[in-house]
Amino acid sequence: MNYSYFPGCCHHTSAREYDLSTRLVCKNLGINLTDVPDWSCCGSTAAHSTSRLLALALSARNLALAEETGLDVTAACAACYQRLALARHELSGDGDLMKKVNKITGKKYRGDIKVKSILDVVHESAGDQLETMAVKPLKGLKVACYYGCLLVRPGEISADDPENPRKMDIIMEKLGARTVEWGYKTECCGASLAVSNEDIVIQLVEKIIRNAVLAGANSIVTACPLCHFNLDVRQFKINRNLGTGYRLPVFYFTQLMGVALGLNFADIGVYSHFVNPTKLLRSIG
Amino acid sequence: METVSLNGLMESRDFTDRVCRESGQPAGNCYQCGKCTAGCPLAGTMDIPPNRVMRMVQLGLKDRLLNSQTIWICAFCSTCTVRCPRGLDPARVMESLRIMARREGTALKGRGKKVHIFNDNFLDSVKRFGRMFELGTMVGYNLKCGTPFKDGDTGLIMFLQGKLKFLPEKPREMDEISRIFEEVQRMEAEQK
Structure with missing residues (x-):
C-alpha cells in the first residue's frame, strides 16, 4: 500500500510522537508513506473562520502537490484530515469553485485522489x-x-x-x-x-x-x-x-x-x- | 425571558438571504426542535444557544448575531450538523457569521475577541512561514493579549519533552503561499 503523507505543522513539535509512531507502525505494516513534497499549512480553524476562499486555497495547494505524486493522500492529524477532505469534497462538487481556487493557487488540482485519515488507512490495510x-x-x-x-x-x-x-x-x-x-x-x-x-x-x-x-x-x-x-x-x-x-x-x-x-x-x-x-x-x- | 424586538424586520431580509447564500444553508428550514442545542458541548457557555442563532438568522437579527460571543465560542465540532433532522449545517452558519463579523469590522469583546486574536495570529504565522510556527504563535498571542507569561508552565513541559522548536520550518516555495494570501485578498476586494 502506497500513500502520500501530509505531516501537518505539529509533526516536529506538540505531536512529535504521533508522527514518529505513525511512520514506524506504517513501515511495519507494509504501508509506504511518501511526504507530500513542499507541503504547507492546511489553514486549520483559523482559515475557515476567516475566509472560505483562503481555507480552500491553503488546502488545495497541498491536494495539488499530493496529486502530483499520483497517490491517495493520508493525514495523521484529525484537523489536517478534515480540512483536506472537506476541501476535496467542496471542490469536487463545484467546477467553478475549483477553477477559481486553482487560479488562486496557480496549481492544477483536479480532485482525482482520495483523502484518508491514517486511522482509516491502518484499519483498512492492517485488517x-x-x-x-x-x-x-x-x-x-x-x-x-x-x-x-x-x-x-x-x-x-x-x-x-x-x-x-x-x-x-x-x-x-x-x-x-x-x-x-x-x-x-x-x-x-x-x-x-x-x-x-x-x-x-x-x-x-x-x-x-x-x-x-x-x-x-x-x-x-x-x-x-x-x-x-x-x-x-x-x-x-x-x-x-x-x-x-x-x-x-x-x-x-x-x-x-x-x-x-x-x-x-x-x-x-x-x-x-x-x-x-x-x-x-x-x-x- | 429576554424580549427580542422584531421591528424593522423587512429591512433585514437581505441579511437572512446573505447568510443562507454564504453558508449554503436554507436556514428557513429550521423548525426549532432544539436538537442542536441539546447536543452542543459548548451551549452552556454561549450567550445565544445554537437553535436561537438559527431562529435569529430567519428573523434577520444581524447586529445581535454579529456581536454575539456564540459565533466565536462555537468550535466547529459539528455535533449539531450530524444530528439536525432537517439536514441543516448550523456549524457552517456559525462559520459564515464569524466571517461576516470580521468583514464588517465588528468590534469584538470578551471570549470572542480572544478567539479572533488567536485566529489572526495563527494566519499571520502561516503567511510568514507557510506553516504554523507553534512557539511564535503562542508568544505572539500572549503579547497581544497582554498576558506574556500565560501558559509558561505548559511551555516548560513541552520544552522538557523536546516538543518546542525555536525556529520555524518553511516550505521551499514561499512565494506560492504569499500568492495565495494576495490573490484571496484581491478576489474578495473585487466581490465587495
Whole structure:
C-alpha cells in the first residue's frame, strides 16, 4: 500500500510522537508513506473562520502537490484530515469553485485522489494481520477510544460512524486490549479554544476524563494532536484548578500499536507525555 | 425571558438571504426542535444557544448575531450538523457569521475577541512561514493579549519533552503561499 503523507505543522513539535509512531507502525505494516513534497499549512480553524476562499486555497495547494505524486493522500492529524477532505469534497462538487481556487493557487488540482485519515488507512490495510503481528498483546489495558470531532464530522468526510465510531476500538481489541463502552467518544474537547478560553476547555476535558475513568478505563487512546494535548497536558491544570487527582495516560493509537508490535518505546515517543505511562505499560502481559 | 424586538424586520431580509447564500444553508428550514442545542458541548457557555442563532438568522437579527460571543465560542465540532433532522449545517452558519463579523469590522469583546486574536495570529504565522510556527504563535498571542507569561508552565513541559522548536520550518516555495494570501485578498476586494 502506497500513500502520500501530509505531516501537518505539529509533526516536529506538540505531536512529535504521533508522527514518529505513525511512520514506524506504517513501515511495519507494509504501508509506504511518501511526504507530500513542499507541503504547507492546511489553514486549520483559523482559515475557515476567516475566509472560505483562503481555507480552500491553503488546502488545495497541498491536494495539488499530493496529486502530483499520483497517490491517495493520508493525514495523521484529525484537523489536517478534515480540512483536506472537506476541501476535496467542496471542490469536487463545484467546477467553478475549483477553477477559481486553482487560479488562486496557480496549481492544477483536479480532485482525482482520495483523502484518508491514517486511522482509516491502518484499519483498512492492517485488517486481519494484526492479531498475528502482536508480539506483545496489550493484555491488561482497558482503553477508552476517544475519536473527538474532526475525524468523524461532518458526515460528508466522516472517517467512521459519526455517532458510534469503532475503527480504533477494533484495532485495539485485535491487539489484545479491552475497550470500554462509554458515551464521550465523540464529545468535543474544545480544540484550540484551549489557548484563547482555557477555562471552557478545562470543563470539557474534565468531563471526558471523568467519564473514561467511570467506564473503567486505565488509559485513553486518541487519533488527534489537539485532543491529545488537551487530554494529556491539561490534566495537571484540571487537577490544580478543580482539585481532582487524575493520572490517566493518554496515547495516540499508533503508539499502542507500536507497543503491541514490539517497537522500542523511545522510538515511538511514549516517554514524551505529561502523564507518565511507564507503570501501566510495564503491567502489560 | 429576554424580549427580542422584531421591528424593522423587512429591512433585514437581505441579511437572512446573505447568510443562507454564504453558508449554503436554507436556514428557513429550521423548525426549532432544539436538537442542536441539546447536543452542543459548548451551549452552556454561549450567550445565544445554537437553535436561537438559527431562529435569529430567519428573523434577520444581524447586529445581535454579529456581536454575539456564540459565533466565536462555537468550535466547529459539528455535533449539531450530524444530528439536525432537517439536514441543516448550523456549524457552517456559525462559520459564515464569524466571517461576516470580521468583514464588517465588528468590534469584538470578551471570549470572542480572544478567539479572533488567536485566529489572526495563527494566519499571520502561516503567511510568514507557510506553516504554523507553534512557539511564535503562542508568544505572539500572549503579547497581544497582554498576558506574556500565560501558559509558561505548559511551555516548560513541552520544552522538557523536546516538543518546542525555536525556529520555524518553511516550505521551499514561499512565494506560492504569499500568492495565495494576495490573490484571496484581491478576489474578495473585487466581490465587495
